[in-house]
Amino acid sequence: MADSSQVCPLCQVTINSSNGAELEVQFSTGAKGSRTKLWARVCQYAQGRGGCINTNPQLRSEPSASDFYGEPPAFKL
Numbered sequence: 557m558a559d560s561s562q563v564c565p566l567c568q569v570t571i572n573s574s575n576g577a578e579l580e581v582q583f584s585t586g587a588k589g590s591r592t593k594l595w596a597r598v599c600q601y602a603q604g605r606g607g608c609i610n611t612n613p614q615l616r617s618e619p620s621a622s623d624f625y626g627e628p629p630a631f632k633l
């Protein structure tokens with residue numbers, strides 16, 4: 557009913573769209589993020605096995621460098 561949270565059976569993350577697009581994904585580490593970040597970090601690797609709930613490109617935007625693990629610093633200190 558009002559509970560819009562979903563758990564991706566492949567990625568083991570919870571997606572709750574009522575938190576807003578930037579914070580709807582609850583990662584296992586405790587951080588929240590966007591579907592874009594989830595896709596960049598997890599789902600793009602998992603989708604080949606099928607069953608991932610975050611494969612719809614219309615629900616995420618183009619990942620930026622900061623959405624990936626091991627991102628290079630955006631600026632030099």
Ligand SMILES: [Zn+2]
Pocket residue numbers: 564566567568598599602608609610
């Ligand atoms: Zn997934």
